[in-house]
Amino acid sequence: MIIAIDGPTASGKGTISKRIAAHFGLPHLDTGLLYRAVGRQTLLNGGDPDNAADALAAVDFPAELLEDPVLRNEATGSLASRASVHPAVRQALFERQRAFALQDGGAVLDGRDIGTVIAPDADVKLFITASVDARAQRRFKEMQERGASITLEEIAADLRRRDERDTNRKDAPLVAASDAYVIDTSQLGIEEAFAAALDAIAQARAE
DSSP states (O other): EEEEEEEOOTHHHHHHHHHHHHHTTEEEHHHHHHHHHHHHHHTTTTTTTSHHHHHHHHOOOOOOOGGOGGSSSSHHHHHHHHHOOOOOHHHHHHHHHHHHTTTTTEEEEEEEIIIIIITOOOEEEEEEEEOHHHHHHHHHHHHHHOOOOOOOEEEEHHHHHHHHHHHHHHSOSOOOTOOOOOETTOOOOOOHHHHHHHHHHHHHHOO
């Protein structure tokens, strides 16, 4: 069973995806982490993530970079959003994600174009979303717990910029697949959101 889960930053899709993978005993891939690694490697290379050639050169990042906690911070997330607009970068990472989706037994993948590009043939497609205000509050709480120095207003502004880039890029924009179940988590706790996702999966499998 292939489960594709898409949505914007801080919508809760990562947490929900991990819970779903554990529930069904399936391997999980956070595809956004691949793009964060490219963005981070571009910076380490002294390049510019807005430059297609610089970003493409960073696709061959060392595997250990995926374990670096710096990939989870807001600055790296912004770098990833900038690097991911380049079609050549997306194509370079396509096969890696596709192979993960097609492994024996299935998998859970979360990102921004899983149900539309990476695994359009997925058995179940979910689109997890939430308002900018709700997402900013969640991310602000995370950053406070990590001791990061950033304001709620800065996080909200960054989310809006990333949403703009992700939804309006020419190649593989962030959009719900036509057959995806849309779950708005703005007013939901994690348990409620997880339950809603399980209900959607049950409906999709029953069709």
